[in-house]
Amino acid sequence: MQLEKERVLPIIRAALKEDIGKGDITTSALVDKFLSSAAAIITHDDCVVCGLQIAEWVMAQVDYSVRFKPNCKDGDFVGEDKELVFLEGRVNSILRAERVMLNFVEFLSGIATKTKAFVDKAKPYGVKIMDTRKTYPLLRYLEKYAVSVGGGVNHRMGLYDQVLIKDNHIKAVSYKPSAAGKSSGLGELVEAARKKNVKGTVIEIEAATAAEFEDALQGKPDIIMLDNMSPKDVKACVEVRRMSKIKTLLEASGGIDLDNIEEYAKTGIDMVSIGALTHSVKAIDISMEIV
Numbered sequence: 001m002q003l004e005k006e007r008v009l010p011i012i013r014a015a016l017k018e019d020i021g022k023g024d025i026t027t028s029a030l031v032d033k034f035l036s037s038a039a040a041i042i043t044h045d046d047c048v049v050c051g052l053q054i055a056e057w058v059m060a061q062v063d064y065s066v067r068f069k070p071n072c073k074d075g076d077f078v079g080e081d082k083e084l085v086f087l088e089g090r091v092n093s094i095l096r097a098e099r100v101m102l103n104f105v106e107f108l109s110g111i112a113t114k115t116k117a118f119v120d121k122a123k124p125y126g127v128k129i130m131d132t133r134k135t136y137p138l139l140r141y142l143e144k145y146a147v148s149v150g151g152g153v154n155h156r157m158g159l160y161d162q163v164l165i166k167d168n169h170i171k172a173v174s175y176k177p178s179a180a181g182k183s184s185g186l187g188e189l190v191e192a193a194r195k196k197n198v199k200g201t202v203i204e205i206e207a208a209t210a211a212e213f214e215d216a217l218q219g220k221p222d223i224i225m226l227d228n229m230s231p232k233d234v235k236a237c238v239e240v241r242r243m244s245k246i247k248t249l250l251e252a253s254g255g256i257d258l259d260n261i262e263e264y265a266k267t268g269i270d271m272v273s274i275g276a277l278t279h280s281v282k283a284i285d286i287s288m289e290i291v
Contacts, residue, residue: 001148003053007141012058015100027095038291039094041085041105047284048116049076049084050149051108054142055101063093075149077116084286091290098288106283108146113284115150115277118261123151125265127272130155130251134275143278155273156202163193165205167227186212187219204251213237220246225273228254235267242268 041055049072056068066089072078084105087094118129131147132155133140144154156162165186173189186205193203204223207213210233216224217240226234234252241250252264253273264272 001145001154003145005057008054008057009061011138011142012054012061012100015103016058016061016097019100020096024092024096027092031092031095033090033092035091036089037091037094039087039288040083040291041087041101041286041288043078043082043084043109044080044285044287046079046113047077047109048112048150049078049105049109050074050112050146051105051142052085054104054108055085058101058104059087059094059097062097063090065089066093066097075112087288094288094290102286102288104142106286107281108142108149109284109286110281111143111146111278112150114281115147115152117258118272118274118277119151121258121261122265122272125262127265127269128153129277130271130273131277132253132273132275132279133158134279136278147277150277152277153271162202163197163204164225165189165193165203167206167208170206186216190216190219190221207237210236210240214240217241217244217246217248221248223249223251223271225251225253226269231260231263231267234264234269238268 043049052070052072052074056070059066059068066087069086071083071086078084115129122129129152131144131152135143140157144157148154156164170186170189186207190203190205197203202223203221204225205216205219205221206225206227207216208227208229213224213226226237229237229252238250241248249270251271251273252267252269256264256272256274257276261272
């Protein structure tokens with residue numbers, strides 16, 4: 001995933017307005033406006049770096065004359081005390097941009113680092129790690145970029161680009177498992193969604209039990225999400241799919257963390273989606289120091 005500057009700049013401008021407001025009254029009171037110096041952005045944690053391009057755009061919005069020299073790039077894994085960026089220019093400009101630059105890099109590097117930890121454990125089994133829509137309002141685009149930097153795969157960006165029939169959709173239409181030999185209730189939902197969307201739209205449906213899974217499989221959706229199932233139950237669904245010879249992809253989701261991700265990856269599942277990649281991330285400890 002490549003960042004589109006025109007999508008990021010409105011976020012940057014809003015962040016700068018939030019932080020600077022009418023002006024940096026501390027710096028204005030103490031620092032001569034013509035004073036120049038160098039500065040360095042440094043990480044104090046091992047991490048996958050993410051957000052340096054955004055930080056550069058932040059600095060340019062405040063003062064394009066400040067030199068911004070990255071010493072690594074997004075996606076690089078670096079050790080603690082690594083100097084990520086060297087800056088040189090007006091001190092008052094650097095200080096005005098400091099917190100917004102750091103907030104983006106700390107947060108997005110946290111997402112990328114956590115994603116890589118999952119990716120490294122799932123990779124030997126050929127399982128993709130995917131994100132979800134559990135993101136902070138207005139920051140989804142950046143968060144999903146960070147997931148991709150960490151080696152993860154973006155799920156749908158929103159409600160508009162992929163069908164995902166979830167439990168509340170199923171409840172809303174009063175679904176009941178079909179009797180033996182009768183048409184599939186979930187399969188019918190899949191077919192209804194297929195007919196009402198543009199050809200080629202990815203159709204996914206959620207299943208919480210083995211019975212729901214077998215019901216949904218009859219509709220041949222592109223993906224079935226196995227929600228909150230144990231590794232044992234996931235493996236059983238993988239076997240049912242194999243025997244059916246239906247090429248529907250299977251996604252595991254719910255209750256999956258770094259301690260059990262390998263158990264799920266070993267089942268033969270195709271992908272695992274993890275909300276915690278974005279909704280509960282520990283920011284990386286990064287600071288800026290005036291040289």
